[in-house]
Amino acid sequence: MGQFSMEISESNFDTAVLKADKPVLIDFWAEWCGPCRILGPTVDEVAEEYNGKIIVGKLNVDHSPSIASKYGIRSIPSLLIFLNGEVQEQIVGAVPKAQITDALSKHL
Amino acid sequence: MKRKVIIIGSGPAGLTAALYTARASLKPIVFEGMQPGGQLTITTDVENFPGFPEGIMGPDLMDLFRKQAQRFEAETHFLHVDKVDLSSRPFKVWVNDDLYESESLIIATGASARLLGLESETKLMGYGVSACATCDGFFYKDKHVIVVGGGDSALEESIYLTKFASKVTLIHRRDELRGSKIMQDRVIKHSKITVKWNSTVDEMVGDPQSGGLTGVVLKDTVTGDLSDFSCDGVFIAIGHRPNSDLFKGQLDLKENGYIITKPGSTYTSVEGVFACGDIQDSTYRQAITAAGSGCSAAIDAERWLESQE
Structure with missing residues (x-):
């Protein structure tokens, strides 16, 4: 976990994500997922660059399967961008950083 | 800055080539591509890589490969090569808009899962x-x-x-x-x-x-x-295709897209360019055979560079 991102689980999802006053980028991941390990450091970089402008969270699907299921996650890594409690974007796979920042820039 | 050797790809072949060329003080730079660690990063237990009697997780094995190469100062980058020019030496490699030049090139771009195309x-x-x-x-x-x-x-x-x-x-x-x-x-x-x-x-x-x-x-x-x-x-799960699009028209490829190497070596049709791993092997396609051919490519490149001095 990078120092600019927070751990999201079933217990803090409502307050930290749905009721947030900024755009929220959530990284759905798991230990056993190779491509997630590739994307993890990229998400950390994004979190550092956008520190203060957005909230970046990491959600372990093993620990919080109900959230993954609620949002229809069928492949990880998956990134969801939330604004005012609604999903704005979904990005699937270990994508390059520019694809994440392009998607974010639409909601800043 | 002109390099002695650039390695494209970061599966068992690319990272073994990195380890060997790094130990030979050739200061390799590895462009890891879109899937650092290669195909083993989307597997779970690897039970047939010698030296791990209890088996090892694919992503963990590839982390170890990378660490071992880095220990000898191989430079590894999570970057994707967009274009190469093999028509003259030094060879040119473009990553985003940056140009890298190298006296030799080791290609270890491997294969990817084939899709239906719908x-x-x-x-x-x-x-x-x-x-x-x-x-x-x-x-x-x-x-x-x-x-x-x-x-x-x-x-x-x-x-x-x-x-x-x-x-x-x-x-x-x-x-x-x-x-x-x-x-x-x-x-x-x-x-x-x-x-x-x-x-x-x-x-x-x-x-x-x-x-x-x-x-x-x-x-x-x-x-x-x-x-x-x-x-x-x-x-x-309908098989694999070699990631050789970058080299079309520049290296001799088989009809199915695999790079042709001279029998018993990793030499390609262009002098100074070597190929190892799944990009030139549609037969065995194992982590251990890829690593073995990565070692061969490093030794071939090292000897070839010496012969040029």
Whole structure:
């Protein structure tokens, strides 16, 4: 976990994500997922660059399967961008950083 | 700055070539590509890599490969090569807009999972369609999934998916499987797996914006009849294609896209360019054979560089 991102689980999802006053980028991941390990450091970089402008969270699907299921996650890594409690974007796979920042820039 | 050696690719072949060229003080730079660590990063237990009697997770094994190369100061970058020019030396390699030049080049770009090539498949990738059972199987607990293919990887994925899915249907275009006998027996006898013979997937059905995949349209390869088939997930396991698009028209390739190397060596059709791993091997395609040929490429490159001095 990078120092600019927070751990999201079933217990803090409502307050930290749905009721947030900024755009929220959530990284759905798991230990056993190779491509997630590739994307993890990229998400950390994004979190550092956008520190203060957005909230970046990491959600372990093993620990919080109900959230993954609620949002229809069928492949990880998956990134969801939330604004005012609604999903704005979904990005699937270990994508390059520019694809994440392009998607974010639409909601800043 | 001109380099002695640039390595493209970061699976067992690329990282072994990095280890050897780094130990030979050639200061290699490795462009790892879109999938650092290569195909093993989307597998789970690797049970046939010597030296790990208890087996090891694919991503962990590749982390060890990378660390070992870095210990001797191989530079590794999570960057994708966009273009190469092999027409003159030093060879040119473009990454984004940056140009790198090198006296020699080791190509270890490997292979990727082949897809069916349907528009609906692209649209639903990640929304019910997957090329990686170990990544996505988790999301299909108590669901019905299909696996498309009939070779070893299709059989392995089918069995792996029974850990999660309530039902697995293997869709195969012929009336007999191609995988190894032992895997065939396991699949045929498995209570959760049904094989649908003489069938191909003609279309995938569903909307990525609302719930994703809901089923597929199957085509009977004998009669040509189409039929709807509902399922929650589709896993594609129809083999691999070499990642050689970068080199088309610049290196001699086989008809199926694999790079041609001179027998008993890693020399390609361009002097100073070496190829190792799955990009030049459609026969063995194992982590250990890839690592072995990565070592050969490093030694070939080192000796060739010496001969140029």
